[in-house]
Amino acid sequence: MFLTHLGCTSCGLRHEWSRLQNLCTACQKPLFPIYDLAAVGRALNRDSLATREKSLWRYREVLPLPPDVEPVSLGEGGTPLLRAARFGGGLGARNLWIKDEAQNPTQSFKARGMAVAVSMAKHLGATRLAVPTAGNAGGALAAYAARAGLEAHIFMPRDTPRANVIECRELGADVVLIDGLITDCGTEIARRKEAEGWFDMSTLKEPYRVEGKKTLGYELAEQLDWKLPDVVLYPTGGGTGLIGMWKAFDEMEALGWIGSARPRMFSIQASGCAPIVRAFEAGATSAAEFPDAHTCASGLRVPKAVGDFLMLKILRESKGGAVTVDDEAMIRITREVGSTEGLFVAPEGAACFAALKSLLASGKIAPDERIVIFNTGSGIKYLDCYEQ
Numbered sequence: 001m002f003l004t005h006l007g008c009t010s011c012g013l014r015h016e017w018s019r020l021q022n023l024c025t026a027c028q029k030p031l032f033p034i035y036d037l038a039a040v041g042r043a044l045n046r047d048s049l050a051t052r053e054k055s056l057w058r059y060r061e062v063l064p065l066p067p068d069v070e071p072v073s074l075g076e077g078g079t080p081l082l083r084a085a086r087f088g089g090g091l092g093a094r095n096l097w098i099k100d101e102a103q104n105p106t107q108s109f110k111a112r113g114m115a116v117a118v119s120m121a122k123h124l125g126a127t128r129l130a131v132p133t134a135g136n137a138g139g140a141l142a143a144y145a146a147r148a149g150l151e152a153h154i155f156m157p158r159d160t161p162r163a164n165v166i167e168c169r170e171l172g173a174d175v176v177l178i179d180g181l182i183t184d185c186g187t188e189i190a191r192r193k194e195a196e197g198w199f200d201m202s203t204l205k206e207p208y209r210v211e212g213k214k215t216l217g218y219e220l221a222e223q224l225d226w227k228l229p230d231v232v233l234y235p236t237g238g239g240t241g242l243i244g245m246w247k248a249f250d251e252m253e254a255l256g257w258i259g260s261a262r263p264r265m266f267s268i269q270a271s272g273c274a275p276i277v278r279a280f281e282a283g284a285t286s287a288a289e290f291p292d293a294h295t296c297a298s299g300l301r302v303p304k305a306v307g308d309f310l311m312l313k314i315l316r317e318s319k320g321g322a323v324t325v326d327d328e329a330m331i332r333i334t335r336e337v338g339s340t341e342g343l344f345v346a347p348e349g350a351a352c353f354a355a356l357k358s359l360l361a362s363g364k365i366a367p368d369e370r371i372v373i374f375n376t377g378s379g380i381k382y383l384d385c386y387e388q
């Protein structure tokens with residue numbers, strides 16, 4: 001077991017990993033799991049990964065679950081990195097790749113975070129799990145809680161895509177529909193959790209979902225033969241994947257698996273909910289709540305994120321950026337991606353393809369760079385967004 005403790009991302013205060021934890025007890029900021037990477041480096045050689053199982057658990061030494069504990073798993077991770085020759089070719093981008101996260105259990109990359117977080121919550125004795133969700137996190141929690149034999153209490157906005165609501169119910173979860181946004185769902189859980197005995201699984205308010213999502217960074221490096229791409233386009237809501245990948249890059253550098261070069265990280269948001277883009281453009285170090293948030297890309301409908309300061313730091317350190325895409329452009333480009341690449345992408349993923357066009361046009365990305373787009377979910381969950 002290489003996990004040593006949890007460290008606050010803001011004030012650095014140490015917390016014990018062996019107890020259920022949410023935010024830093026001193027400053028209410030997210031906690032990161034910290035590993036003895038020198039010991040990991042002695043125990044694990046990157047070349048030995050190749051023969052391991054094709055799931056995120058192949059990176060077991062840099063995941064928090066003790067080695068003698070069986071993970072709660074549905075085969076998450078190990079998704080393909082697909083060359084987008086036809087879509088990219090049309091734009092002159094000859095080195096474009098899609099990390100297809102729709103191929104995870106419950107059809108989105110939320111499975112990565114929940115597999116690790118539910119495994120840890122169960123190991124540490126939680127029995128009732130609660131989560132506020134814009135959609136896909138609810139489906140993932142419902143699935144992993146069912147598999148673990150734990151209760152799932154899922155709070156979603158009333159206008160969450162129907163597929164997510166039905167999926168959670170059919171996976172046996174208790175579903176509460178709220179007239180409001182994901183932030184209102186979070187407030188409701190915070191108000192009731194003590195009396196109900198719920199453990200709050202909100203992203204980054206719980207220390208282990210980010211560990212599941214950081215495996216995106218490990219997979220990317222491994223699939224590109226330990227050379228990171230020049231550019232990453234990431235559809236950003238709570239930002240857990242972006243923050244997790246950045247953590248993975250630092251861990252891999254400490255392990256000697258990669259060098260100090262980093263991709264330019266771009267946050268893609270919906271024009272109807274773009275708190276990070278706004279804060280990035282304003283030169284701010286934190287993001288104000290975005291008023292009247294609306295977009296059909298429900299995963300991007302996060303008006304206020306607890307990891308805002310971490311995202312903004314990463315975008316600047318990486319010399320990346322932040323851009324918006326409107327819903328109409330997301331829906332329009334879905335068919336272009338589908339008909340050239342064979343993937344029915346989620347609107348969140350589609351937003352990155354639309355953003356790529358504008359970033360190429362403005363010269364912020366050069367066509368010969370190695371570019372990776374994250375398709376974070378499947379279009380199948382968003383049929384309400386499309387005309388019949």
Ligand SMILES: *Cc1c(COP(=O)(O)O)cnc(C)c1O
Nearest residue numbers: 237238239240241299348376377
């Ligand atoms: C949750 C979600 C996102 C946003 O992910 P974060 O890591 O929270 O920024 C993007 N796309 C889809 C499909 C999602 O479900």
Ligand SMILES: [Zn+2]
Nearest residue numbers: 008011024027
């Ligand atoms: Zn702190």
